[in-house]
Amino acid sequence: MDTFKIKFNGYDKKQVDDYIVGLSSQFEKANGELRERIKLLENENDELYRSLCDYRKREDSISTALMNAIDKAKEIDYASKVRFALEGERLNDFSRKWTAYCKNQVNKVSPRHAQATQAFITEMKNSLKTLMGEQLNLGSYVNEATIEHENEEERLKNNTVA
Numbered sequence: 001m002d003t004f005k006i007k008f009n010g011y012d013k014k015q016v017d018d019y020i021v022g023l024s025s026q027f028e029k030a031n032g033e034l035r036e037r038i039k040l041l042e043n044e045n046d047e048l049y050r051s052l053c054d055y056r057k058r059e060d061s062i063s064t065a066l067m068n069a070i071d072k073a074k075e076i077d078y079a080s081k082v083r084f085a086l087e088g089e090r091l092n093d094f095s096r097k098w099t100a101y102c103k104n105q106v107n108k109v110s111p112r113h114a115q116a117t118q119a120f121i122t123e124m125k126n127s128l129k130t131l132m133g134e135q136l137n138l139g140s141y142v143n144e145a146t147i148e149h150e151n152e153e154e155r156l157k158n159n160t161v162a
Contacts, residue, residue, distance in 0.1 A: 085145050088128070095125060 102117055 082145050089145075091128060095121075095128065 099121055102121060
């Protein structure tokens with residue numbers, strides 16, 4: 001703190017007034033700098049808030065897109081398993097027809113070839129059962145497809161009767 005000269009009836013008025021003016025100008029300068037800093041920070045805050053809003057909109061869009069992608073992936077997965085199960089049924093039908101054809105041809109070929117063919121057919125049946133049953137666990141999908149097929153047949157039969 002500055003010291004003032006003592007005069008008659010107290011301190012030197014001019015010196016005190018000059019000191020107060022100096023303090024006032026320092027205060028005004030510091031106050032102006034602080035106001036500028038506040039404006040800069042408010043502008044930065046506004047910009048950051050706008051960025052945050054943009055990111056939130058993007059987040060919502062991405063979340064929606066991800067949920068739609070997950071739903072679509074589940075649909076595709078289910079449809080492919082059902083399609084695979086139905087294809088398995090077609091292969092089983094083909095296998096039955098092929099087996100029947102081979103049995104008819106047994107009398108026309110030598111017993112050795114007949115045994116080899118029968119062994120091959122048995123091996124292929126077992127491979128198909130293993131593939132469809134154990135490795136892919138498609139039993140539930142085949143059952144669902146069968147139930148849907150039976151329900152549709154029943155519905156069609158009822159519509160034609162009515």
